[in-house]
Amino acid sequence: xxxxxxxxxxxxxxxxxxxxxRFNTTVSxxxxxxxxxxxxxxxxxxxxxxxxxxxxxxxxGLWYGLRLNLLVWGAVLGLFVMMEALLFPKIFKDVPQFxxxxxxxxxxxxxxxxxxxxxxxQSAGYLAAMFGLGGxxxxxxxxxxxxxxxxxxxxxxxxxxxSLTSRVAGDFRARVPRCGSVMGALTHAGMLALVVGFLLxxxx
Amino acid sequence: MLLAVLMMLPPLYLTAADPQGAxxxxxxxxxxxRFISRNLPFGGRLRRTALELRYLGxxxxxxxxxxxxxxxxxxxxxxxxxxxxxxxxRVINEVASAGVLTYVMLLPTACAVLQHHTPRFAPLYDxxxxxxxxxxTLAGSxxxxxxxxxxxANSDQSVFYRTDRNPTxxxxxxxxxxxxxxxxxRPRPLQAFSTKYAEHGYLGDLAAGWQLGGVKPDIxxxxxxxxxxxxxxxxxxxxxxxRVYHTLYPEQFLSLGEPYRAYLGGISPHMEIxxxxxxxxxxxxxxxxxxxAAYLPFFATHYERITFLDLKGLQAEEVERIRIGEYxxxxxxxxxxxxxxxxxxxxxxxxxxxxx
Numbered sequence: 395x396x397x398x399x400x401x402x403x404x405x406x407x408x409x410x411x412x413x414x415x416r417f418n419t420t421v422s423x424x425x426x427x428x429x430x431x432x433x434x435x436x437x438x439x440x441x442x443x444x445x446x447x448x449x450x451x452x453x454x455g456l457w458y459g460l461r462l463n464l465l466v467w468g469a470v471l472g473l474f475v476m477m478e479a480l481l482f483p484k485i486f487k488d489v490p491q492f493x494x495x496x497x498x499x500x501x502x503x504x505x506x507x508x509x510x511x512x513x514x515x516q517s518a519g520y521l522a523a524m525f526g527l528g529g530x531x532x533x534x535x536x537x538x539x540x541x542x543x544x545x546x547x548x549x550x551x552x553x554x555x556x557s558l559t560s561r562v563a564g565d566f567r568a569r570v571p572r573c574g575s576v577m578g579a580l581t582h583a584g585m586l587a588l589v590v591g592f593l594l595x596x597x598x
Numbered sequence: 599m600l601l602a603v604l605m606m607l608p609p610l611y612l613t614a615a616d617p618q619g620a621x622x623x624x625x626x627x628x629x630x631x632r633f634i635s636r637n638l639p640f641g642g643r644l645r646r647t648a649l650e651l652r653y654l655g656x657x658x659x660x661x662x663x664x665x666x667x668x669x670x671x672x673x674x675x676x677x678x679x680x681x682x683x684x685x686x687x688r689v690i691n692e693v694a695s696a697g698v699l700t701y702v703m704l705l706p707t708a709c710a711v712l713q714h715h716t717p718r719f720a721p722l723y724d725x726x727x728x729x730x731x732x733x734x735t736l737a738g739s740x741x742x743x744x745x746x747x748x749x750x751a752n753s754d755q756s757v758f759y760r761t762d763r764n765p766t767x768x769x770x771x772x773x774x775x776x777x778x779x780x781x782x783x784r785p786r787p788l789q790a791f792s793t794k795y796a797e798h799g800y801l802g803d804l805a806a807g808w809q810l811g812g813v814k815p816d817i818x819x820x821x822x823x824x825x826x827x828x829x830x831x832x833x834x835x836x837x838x839x840x841r842v843y844h845t846l847y848p849e850q851f852l853s854l855g856e857p858y859r860a861y862l863g864g865i866s867p868h869m870e871i872x873x874x875x876x877x878x879x880x881x882x883x884x885x886x887x888x889x890x891a892a893y894l895p896f897f898a899t900h901y902e903r904i905t906f907l908d909l910k911g912l913q914a915e916e917v918e919r920i921r922i923g924e925y926x927x928x929x930x931x932x933x934x935x936x937x938x939x940x941x942x943x944x945x946x947x948x949x950x951x952x953x954x
Contacts, residue, residue: 539719546655591648594635 403557404502408494409486410474413502414454421457425450440480447479448472458509463517467508474501612637642809649810658717663804666715668814669760670804671708673716675723676938683728687735689943690930694739698922702736703743703777703931704729705765705889708758710934711749725934740930743780745773759816762802762858763888763933767819770892777893781927783900791821796849797857818857820847823899826876830898834866835916846871846895861891867911871904878902883925885909885946887936910942917948 400420407413414422430450436443448469455468478486486494507524511517519528526532541548553559563581567574613620615637622628635641649660663670694700709716710725726746733742749757749765749772757769765773771788778785797818805813832848834841843863851859862869865888881903884890890906898904905925909917922928936942 535719535721539717539721542719543657543659543717544655547652547657550655587644588648588651590638591644591646594638594641594645594648 403555403560405499405555406495406557407498407502408491409478409498410471410501411478413498414451414471414475418454418457422450422454425453425457429453436479443480444476447476451475455509461513463508463511463514466514466517467505470508471501471505611639646809646811653810659720660810663808664709664716664720665810665812666712668812669715670808670813671712671715671758672763672804672935673720673722674707674709674725674935676935679728679938681938682941683732683938685941686932686937686943687732689946690736691739693922693928693930693946694736696922698925699927700740701743701777701781701927701929701931702733702740703745703773703929704732704937705773705931705933706746706749707933707935708763710746711753712758714753728934728938741780743777743931745776748772748776756817759800759802759804760814761800761805761816763804763935764802765889765892766816767821767861767892767895770894771821771896773893774896777929777931778897778900781929786823786896786899790824792824794820794822796820796847796860797852800857802858818852818860820849820860821895822847828873828875828878828899830874831872832862833870833872834863835868835870836866837913841866846898858891862894865891865906865908867908868916869906871898871901871906873898873902880926881905881924883907883920883922883928884931885929885943886931887933887942889933889936890931893931909944909946910936910940914948 398420400418402416402419404413404417407416430446433446433449434442435446438446451472452465452468455464455466455471458464489497504521504524507520508517511520522528523530563574563578567578612634616633619628619633619636623630623633638644652660653665658665659673662673664673690700690702706725706729709722713722716722729744729746733744736742749769752769752772755768756766757772758765771791775785795817798815800816800818801813802816805815830844830846832843832846841863846862847860848863849860851857851863856864858864862871871894876899878899878901880901882897882901882905884894884897884904884906885908886906887908887910890908894904894906905920907917907920930943930946932942
């Protein structure tokens with residue numbers, strides 16, 4: 395049984411549009427195929443293309459729940475996709491990979507503050523806190539405590555979100571094919587067990 | 599077909615493992631994820647592995663408990679700084695204004711005293727500041743007793759248990775020493791007591807259900823006054839029948855699996871300690887909480903009668919029987935987590951009303 399890949403290292407995306415191609419791909423491909431293409435994609439001119447892009451990114455937001463903040467999350471990212479595809483396509487093609495990745499990471503990272511909230515005011519509160527507005531400092535003792543207590547987990551998460559692990563595993567599999575497959579299966583089983591353990595949570 | 603059969607196996611297994619839980623899920627009384635988490639094969643082992651990894655990753659706080667050198671302590675954060683404390687202060691002021699010698703002692707919790715054992719950058723509630731500001735509010739009405747400095751100065755000693763919220767018997771001695779000096783008593787020196795190490799494997803309330811391991815048990819020590827010899831009677835009042843012990847330390851509890859009850863037979867909402875012989879005199883009324891187990895045995899060596907009331911666990915009719923005029927001194931002694939998270943002094947007003 396072949397399962398489709400749902401995430402293709404979205405944090406390695408070079409543009410916000412590319413991010414959508416890598417993030418929850420089964421959903422984005424479904425929406426693209428059944429909505430975007432049927433609406434004529436970019437064939438009806440700039441205005442029609444803009445509306446189509448905005449529509450599919452907003453639909454992507456609504457896929458995660460019927461909440462206003464998710465709709466806004468989709469719309470905000472949609473505006474960036476429109477800018478990349480219709481206003482400055484050449485700039486985004488020519489800009490060095492390093493800078494384009496930083497740009498994409500910053501936009502998507504900030505956008506998740508909108509995504510995370512349960513309502514639009516809550517998301518606005520997160521955004522304000524993120525930028526040190528509303529009397530909240532950009533960093534405080536609680537943040538230092540969280541970073542200090544979890545830095546190894548965070549480092550592991552950063553490492554695991556890149557394609558580096560996959561490349562190392564692929565290389566290993568190519569050198570020792572039989573052993574590589576067994577190791578791969580064991581690693582996946584171990585990861586599954588760990589994830590279940592973390593989901594169970596609780597100490598007492 | 600095979601896939602369908604395979605997909606049916608996990609729910610069938612879980613239902614067989616916990617039929618009652620399964621029926622609760624069907625009736626909507628239990629969340630499915632909670633049910634699965636409870637009955638998952640090897641769930642306990644997986645949970646523990648995840649916790650061990652978190653610990654290896656630098657995490658030192660789990661479920662509101664800090665882990666340090668084989669010990670646990672609660673990260674005390676008040677729900678609201680003024681929600682209950684203002685009401686408690688008002689009641690204390692009212693009792694104090696009735697002309698009874700009133701003393702107030704707010705005890706810091708372990709995480710304030712043992713700050714050097716808390717994780718780096720851990721945002722701790724400033725208990726010292728709260729105690730000082732409360733004492734300023736009470737100035738002029740009640741005599742305040744600040745046990746924070748003496749506990750903090752001795753934080754390298756065993757002043758709090760590793761597995762229990764309470765101060766140790768030694769911590770209790772330090773509290774008593776500070777309080778006695780303020781309450782016109784001559785505190786007895788530590789040498790006046792012989793120490794008996796009664797239990798070496800005590801695991802307190804913090805250790806109950808702790809899954810990560812690595813916690814070292816505590817030692818329960820009993821401080822026995824050498825001279826003058828006194829006869830003590832500890833009475834626990836209860837609707838189910840009173841319990842009476844003719845010692846401050848009923849050691850039979852050590853072998854009954856409830857070692858902490860070796861202190862006064864445990865802490866009941868309404869207790870009375872009577873002492874005869876030697877230099878005992880006066881009557882003390884204590885409004886307090888579970889921390890009393892640490893310091894009351896020392897106070898018992900001074901007073902003819904001590905009545906202890908934990909107002910949270912008392913019925914109104916029981917409180918109505920107390921007459922404040924029968925006592926020479928009244929002590930409000932609360933751990934900060936009790937004082938700030940509940941209306942613990944409310945019933946003291948009833949005691950005052952009884953008198954009128």
